[in-house]
Amino acid sequence: MKLIRIFFTAACLLSQHLYAQEGYKMQPIAIQSRWAKEVSPTNALKEYPRPQMVRSSWTNLNGLWDYAITAKDASTPSAFQGQLLVPYPIESALSGVKKMLLPTQNLWYKRTVNVSSKAAERTLLHFGAVDWQATVFVNGKEVGSHTGGYTEFSFDITDALKAGDNELMVKVYDPSDQGIGPHGKQVLNPQNIYYTPTSGIWQTVWMETVPAASITGLTINPDVDKSVVNITVNSATSSPVELTVEGKTIKGMANKIISVPVKNLKLWSPASPYLYDFTAKLGKDVVKSYFGMRKISVAKDSKGVERIMLNNQPYYNLGTLDQGFWPDGLYTAPTDEALAFDIKAIKAMGFNTIRKHIKVEPARWYYHADKLGMLVWQDMVNPNQGLPEGSKQAFEKQGAEMLQQLHNSPSITTWVLFNEKWGQYDQERLTSWIKQMDPTRIVNGHSGENLYVNDQLRSPSPNAYVNADMTDVHSYPQPMNAIKLEGKAQVCGEFGGIGVFIPDHQWSTDAAWGYVQEKPADLKLKYAGMNKKLEELQKEGMSGSIYTQPFDVETEQNGLMTYDREIVKIPFTELRKIHAALNPVMGTIPEVTATDADLTDPAILYKNAQDEFAAGKTDIGFVKKLIMMASQNGDQAGKVKFTEEYFKALKTPLPEDDMRTVARISQSTKDQGFKFMQDNADAFKKVLGDRMYTILMMNMIFKGDMEPMMKAKASWDEIGNAVMKYGAPGEEMYLRAKTVTFYNEQKWTEFVPAATTYLEKFGAGISEQEKLAFQGAINEHK
Numbered sequence: 001m002k003l004i005r006i007f008f009t010a011a012c013l014l015s016q017h018l019y020a021q022e023g024y025k026m027q028p029i030a031i032q033s034r035w036a037k038e039v040s041p042t043n044a045l046k047e048y049p050r051p052q053m054v055r056s057s058w059t060n061l062n063g064l065w066d067y068a069i070t071a072k073d074a075s076t077p078s079a080f081q082g083q084l085l086v087p088y089p090i091e092s093a094l095s096g097v098k099k100m101l102l103p104t105q106n107l108w109y110k111r112t113v114n115v116s117s118k119a120a121e122r123t124l125l126h127f128g129a130v131d132w133q134a135t136v137f138v139n140g141k142e143v144g145s146h147t148g149g150y151t152e153f154s155f156d157i158t159d160a161l162k163a164g165d166n167e168l169m170v171k172v173y174d175p176s177d178q179g180i181g182p183h184g185k186q187v188l189n190p191q192n193i194y195y196t197p198t199s200g201i202w203q204t205v206w207m208e209t210v211p212a213a214s215i216t217g218l219t220i221n222p223d224v225d226k227s228v229v230n231i232t233v234n235s236a237t238s239s240p241v242e243l244t245v246e247g248k249t250i251k252g253m254a255n256k257i258i259s260v261p262v263k264n265l266k267l268w269s270p271a272s273p274y275l276y277d278f279t280a281k282l283g284k285d286v287v288k289s290y291f292g293m294r295k296i297s298v299a300k301d302s303k304g305v306e307r308i309m310l311n312n313q314p315y316y317n318l319g320t321l322d323q324g325f326w327p328d329g330l331y332t333a334p335t336d337e338a339l340a341f342d343i344k345a346i347k348a349m350g351f352n353t354i355r356k357h358i359k360v361e362p363a364r365w366y367y368h369a370d371k372l373g374m375l376v377w378q379d380m381v382n383p384n385q386g387l388p389e390g391s392k393q394a395f396e397k398q399g400a401e402m403l404q405q406l407h408n409s410p411s412i413t414t415w416v417l418f419n420e421k422w423g424q425y426d427q428e429r430l431t432s433w434i435k436q437m438d439p440t441r442i443v444n445g446h447s448g449e450n451l452y453v454n455d456q457l458r459s460p461s462p463n464a465y466v467n468a469d470m471t472d473v474h475s476y477p478q479p480m481n482a483i484k485l486e487g488k489a490q491v492c493g494e495f496g497g498i499g500v501f502i503p504d505h506q507w508s509t510d511a512a513w514g515y516v517q518e519k520p521a522d523l524k525l526k527y528a529g530m531n532k533k534l535e536e537l538q539k540e541g542m543s544g545s546i547y548t549q550p551f552d553v554e555t556e557q558n559g560l561m562t563y564d565r566e567i568v569k570i571p572f573t574e575l576r577k578i579h580a581a582l583n584p585v586m587g588t589i590p591e592v593t594a595t596d597a598d599l600t601d602p603a604i605l606y607k608n609a610q611d612e613f614a615a616g617k618t619d620i621g622f623v624k625k626l627i628m629m630a631s632q633n634g635d636q637a638g639k640v641k642f643t644e645e646y647f648k649a650l651k652t653p654l655p656e657d658d659m660r661t662v663a664r665i666s667q668s669t670k671d672q673g674f675k676f677m678q679d680n681a682d683a684f685k686k687v688l689g690d691r692m693y694t695i696l697m698m699n700m701i702f703k704g705d706m707e708p709m710m711k712a713k714a715s716w717d718e719i720g721n722a723v724m725k726y727g728a729p730g731e732e733m734y735l736r737a738k739t740v741t742f743y744n745e746q747k748w749t750e751f752v753p754a755a756t757t758y759l760e761k762f763g764a765g766i767s768e769q770e771k772l773a774f775q776g777a778i779n780e781h782k
Contacts, residue, residue: 024064024085027098028657030507031327031564035334035341039094044085047336049128049204051367052408053218054288058208059113061168062086066110069101072173077108084109086205087128089198092330100188100689101199103175104764109201110169115161120212123161125168126154128203128362131331132174132181139167148394149174149181150360150381151401152203174199180390182381182398184358185323186331195323195554198331203362213237214285215254220408221440224267224295224311228259231291233280245278254282267311268292268410270352271587273373275410292370292410296442298469298489298543308442308470308489308543310375310413317375317414317544318534318583319353320346320560321494324361325553327507327563331359340368341565344590346550347372348572349560350579352586355447355493355546358382358419360402369411373587377414377444377546378406383423392425399430403437413441416493420448420474421459431467443467447493447546448474450482453515470543476515479530479545481537489543492534496547497558498526500569501632502597503605503625505562507554508664515548515558521599524570527560531578538582561594568594606633613642620649624661647672652680659687663696669704669726691765697729698736706737732762739774748781756782 024041026032044062048054066080067090086109088094090101101107117123127134131149135142138160146153160166176197177187186197217234233241235254243250245260252258266274275290297309307314322342326333333339339362346354354369355377369376380402383395406412415434418424424446431445445468451458452475464483465471471482472493479495497515500523518526534545552559560575561568570578572594576586598605606629613626623646630638643665650658663684666673677684677697685693701723709719716738723730735758742751755774763771 024083024096026096026328027093029093029098029327031505031562032093033326033328033334033338033564034566035338036094036328039085039088039328039334041085045087045204045332045336047364049126049206050363052220052289052363053215055208055210055286058206061111061113061205061207064111067097068108068110069099070106070108072104072106074106076169076171080108080110087201087203088329088332089131089202090200091196091198092326092328092332094329094332094334100197101172101174101176103178103188107172107174107200108169109172110167112165112167113207114164115166115207116163117158117161117209121209122156122158122212122214124154124208124210125157126152126204126206126208127201128152128205129360130170130172130201130203131198132176132179132183133172134201135171137167137169137171140169147181148398148401149183149198151398151405152363157207170201172200177384180384180388181394182383184381190554193556195325195556196330202331211284213239213283215241215280215282215287218280218287218289218408220289220291222262222291222293222295222410224265224293227262227265229262229276229291229293230257230259231278231280232257233282235282237282239282242281243278244281245276262293265293268294268370268373269310269315269587270347270373270375271585273371273410273587275370289408290370291408294410294413296413296440298442298487305541306487306489306543307541308491314543315352316538316582317353317377317491318351318579319355319375319377319544319546320349320351321357321546321549322346322354322551323357323549323553324359324365325551325563327554333365336364338565339365340372341592342551343368343372343374345561345565345568345572345592345594347374347586348576348589348592349550350572350576350583350586351547351550352583353377353544353546355379355416357549360406363405366406366409366411370409372590374411375414376409376412377416378402378412379416379419379447382419383425385423387423387425391423395423396430396433399434400437403434407438414444415441416444416447417468418446418449420451421446421461424449428463428466435467442469442489444470444472444491444493447472450474452476452480455480476548477530479533479537481540481542484541490541491544492537492542492546494546494548496527496530497549498523499558500597501557501602502562502567502569503602503629503632505552505564505567506557506628507552507563519601520569520597521601523597524574527570528578531582535581566595567597569597571596602629603633605629606635610638618645618649620646620658623649627665643672647676650676653683654680656687659684663688666696666700667703669700671700671704674700674704694729694732694765697726698733701726701730701733702737706733710737710741732758732765735762736766743774743777748777752778752782 041064064083065086067084068077068080070077085096090097133147135145138157141160143157143160144155177183185194187194190196219232221230233254239254241252241254268274275292277290280287295311299309301307301314328334353375358379358381380399384391434443449461449464450473470489470491471485472491473482474494476497479492482490499517500520549559551561552563626642662673705723720734723734738754739758755778
């Protein structure tokens with residue numbers, strides 16, 4: 001039996017408190033970006049969503065849809081529970097709902113659309129992405145389904161339509177990290193380097209009308225060495241087609257390569273991102289598109305060192321690790337301007353490369369990268385790390401869809417197969433598969449297969465980088481060079497992770513994760529020193545490096561900007577100076593605005609705030625800030641003092657924000673918040689949800705009562721007697737602790753009865769992965 005390490009603390013699987021909504025209102029969050037206030041039901045991501053295949057006739061279906069959450073095995077809901085703003089995921093504040101979707105539930109969407117189509121026309125319904133499994137109905141008829149949370153899909157819904165109003169309904173199932181599908185860094189229990197999940201529709205939904213014979217896609221392959229671009233117009237019919245490039249029309253046939261000469265070649269690069277516009281015509285169907293003349297390769301430089309080459313010249317890939325999360329929209333940027341801002345800000349910092357980390361962005365993100373000039377290393381979204389049955393097939397299916405979907409973007413130069421052994425399997429075969437699917441780009445078969453933290457190798461990897469075009473090492477915090485292998489470039493796929501928290505711009509004031517912590521005033525010197533090291537490594541043969549990271553993400557506060565994109569921790573001009581040696585030709589720098597960080601020592605800011613408190617500033621908002629500052633300055637006595645002051649000031653009924661604060665700062669049964677939550681259970685359950693409330697109570701019971709007794713070697717009967725006074729949360733935590741302890745210690749005689757009782761009484765509240773592990777151990781040892 002394969003053992004997995006299971007922890008005492010309960011997983012954060014939220015149950016839902018359902019309520020009717022009146023109109024749209026963004027839900028409250030700790031911080032939000034400047035673009036959130038611009039979002040409304042009438043302008044939710046209104047831009048044309050597919051920039052490399054543009055038609056004039058289309059209908060944007062973003063906006064308010066009815067929604068319902070049901071049990072996974074329930075039938076179509078007869079009533080809906082409110083409205084949700086598409087395309088923002090249901091867990092996000094911008095959706096207007098902000099609820100977790102559980103692996104035991106389905107999410108339903110419904111809206112009405114008016115359709116009037118002509119004979120010999122077809123109506124296509126497009127989804128940019130739906131996480132994870134979507135089944136689509138039109139007027140009660142199933143028109144198709146799609147599995148995979150990161151790739152686009154479409155259905156021809158013509159035969160299900162009627163004149164006038166039509167009902168669209170979408171059923172979504174998303175088990176997040178508890179399922180078999182790729183889920184990236186979104187998990188049901190977010191913490192440290194894992195974040196809040198995204199479920200359901202999270203990219204634009206839209207319709208378009210096309211002729212019966214139409215273009216289904218374009219395949220574009222520039223050939224810089226021959227000064228031609230090879231374009232295939234894809235269609236279900238073998239019809240004549242016309243391409244018009246720079247005023248010249250070339251004729252050919254659908255599904256056949258058409259080679260178009262490109263005279264007076266203008267190469268695409270980050271410094272000069274020139275794009276050629278063209279149109280493709282098949283019968284009555286006309287689409288607009290573009291391409292960039294760009295070549296990426298690995299070859300020897302003048303000194304015989306293998307380098308990454310851009311347009312046949314050595315080009316240092318100076319990059320940063322962009323994860324694409326937003327405080328207000330999670331996976332979905334609030335607006336198209338916000339989507340472009342991230343690339344503009346990274347370019348304004350002086351980088352020329354983005355490693356798009358474990359996420360596939362909407363098509364417009366790649367359009368902005370193409371237009372602004374930014375190399376992109378595109379990660380595959382890793383399979384479920386436990387590799388449950390079906391996960392490999394799901395990974396390869398979505399990977400193939402991603403490779404096809406993103407093929408035409410000139411900014412994408414590198415495919416990244418695996419990251420730090422997360423779900424790694426069949427690396428040799430899969431690396432070759434990617435190169436066969438797309439021989440026009442280079443492949444990083446495994447970013448960080450060798451991972452060093454503080455110069456210590458986490459685990460050895462024989463035969464690393466097999467069939468890849470580069471060797472790649474992760475090294476935190478200081479960069480280092482990857483091993484030298486013949487025919488491969490060397491890169492540092494991740495380094496840095498310098499944690500710097502900025503008060504009033506934090507997702508959570510209770511955590512500021514980073515590989516190393518620095519004060520704002522010390523960040524520039526530390527970061528500049530790392531880049532000097534990169535310059536040395538470049539001379540020794542390194543071709544690229546990826547800094548972690550451009551923006552804070554939730555509790556991970558190691559970005560060069562804050563999560564709300566308001567504060568830049570090192571001024572843009574200073575960053576460009578630091579980067580100039582490795583990226584000397586930056587091209588046009590986009591205009592971006594952000595406030596430079598206050599470099600005052602946090603200890604001084606804390607002292608000033610304490611002085612204000614002593615002088616009589618005691619409003620509850622200020623006291624909450626003092627709790628955070630005390631915690632982050634390591635003043636435990638001050639944290640206790642200000643927490644006591646906070647609770648003195650609380651008056652029931654509590655506002656929702658204060659309930660969330662109480663829940664966040666209460667860690668143990670010994671904290672004042674525990675009794676407050678006990679005495680106001682119904683109110684807290686209404687805000688947090690029943691299951692979240694129970695989990696928080698369980699974890700406080702474990703921390704305050706059980707853990708000290710377990711360390712003191714108390715018997716399980718003694719522990720049980722001590723915690724049963726807390727009711728159901730106490731009993732569940734007691735049974736969980738027994739089950740986990742016996743499982744991890746492999747005491748199977750004691751484990752079987754404890755786990756059997758735990759699953760019978762509380763199995764509905766634990767993850768499928770744990771359930772399977774516990775039940776498997778019971779079956780094996782009973």
